Amino acid sequence: MEMFQQFDYGLPACWKNSDLVVYLVDFLRKTGMLIDILDSVPLPKDPTNPSSIYNLPPSAAKFKIRDIDLLRVGFAPASNEDIVIPPAEVTNFPKHYVLPNINGEILARAKFDVHKFGCISDPKVQTFFDKLHDVVFNGLGVVGTDETFTDTLVDDLLRIVELNDWPLKIRNHPPCRLYIEDEPCVSSIPEFVIKNKGSIFVGVEDKHLKNVRPSTDYGESQIAVEVLACGNEDIRSVDRQDWKDQTIYVVRVISRYVTFYKAVIPASYWEELLFGLPKQQSIVIKRWPGANGLRTGFDLAEPDGRQKVLTALIKIRQYLI
Known part of the structure; x- marks a missing residue:
């Protein structure tokens, strides 16, 4: 209720001290629904x-x-x-998804036909490259900005490297919240989350080049919150005396360009958030490749990019299990 006591939300005067309103707001806050409602309402600032x-x-x-x-x-x-990428042995690499004779120039052709490539006989591989063509061609901006192409391509990538095989499982669009002073302050819905043994792998997709803005550092401001919200949900599921440092891996996909991140969140950071915004602890999220921009990630349209992305995903999987 403190948030509502400090600011005037335009409620009628007779409502402001109403027991019903107090009860309703408290119920929404405790269930986490309040943050969802406020998500669509401009929050008042505290100047x-x-x-x-x-x-x-x-x-x-x-x-x-x-x-x-x-x-x-x-x-x-x-x-x-x-x-950023954990050291791990890579075995059973899916080399049939690399194919050095299929590159960005070929995938950008309007009349790309996967059946014309005799080197591709596996239906799953054919589907992957057809989806990759959709992403590349959609990125040219000649057919609108359909974001579903990147969604389904990334989903395939995760399954190619067995990130949805036991003991791992993909959770698509799980609602997460960042709690400060034990209040749900920020909501987050990452594209996917995979957890195991206290480690977390998070996916953030910006999907189309036209939808990414420099004011967010090309999606990195969102990544920061996704990392904190997912980590916070996980840490709150265990007793405070058992809190440990967390390692969270992130993949950002902007159209066909893939960047990896690694964050290590000390338990002391969560301790500070129990009493407000952090004053002492801080987090530095490392990025690979190092540059940050629209097209600085590994290019899935190019064979070398596909090899590096698949290798990194396999290593992350090995770390998680």
Whole structure:
């Protein structure tokens, strides 16, 4: 109720002290539904306190660069792959998804026909390359900006490397919330989450080049909140005395370009969030490849890009199990 006591939401005067309104708001807050309602309503700011939790956007999708500063989260390029991608032995590599004779130029053709490639006989591989053509051609902007192409392609990628095989399982669009002072302050719905043994793999898709903005650092401000919300949901499922540092891997997909991230969240960061925004602890999320932009990730349309993405995903899978 503190949020509603501090600000005037235009409620009739007779409502403001109504027991029914107090009960309703408290119920919505405790069930987590309040943050969903406020997600569609511009939250009032607290100009008297720039570090107030009320100055945070209500959802990950609305975060900008300036907002993650309040959470003391930043990004940095990794100097080499091993800083982000866990070391693991790669066995049974699905080399039939690389195919050096299929590249971006071929996939961008309007009349691309997967049946004309005699080197592809597996129906699953044929479907993958046909979907990849859809993503590449859609990225040209000549047929609109359908975002479903990237969704289904990424879903296939995860299954190709067995990230949906026991003991792992994909959860698509799980609702997550970041709690500060034990209040659900920010909502998040990542594309997918895979958890096992205290480690988490999160997917964030920006889907089309035209939908990505520099004001979000090309989606990184959203990634920061997705990481925190997923980590927070996980840490709150165990007793406080058992809190441990968390490792969270992230994949960002902008159209056909793939970037990997690794975040290590100390348990002490969550301790600070119990009492408000962090003052001492901070998080640096490492990025690979190191540059950040619309097209700086590994290019799935190119054979070398596919090989690097599949290899990284396999290593993450090995780490998770």
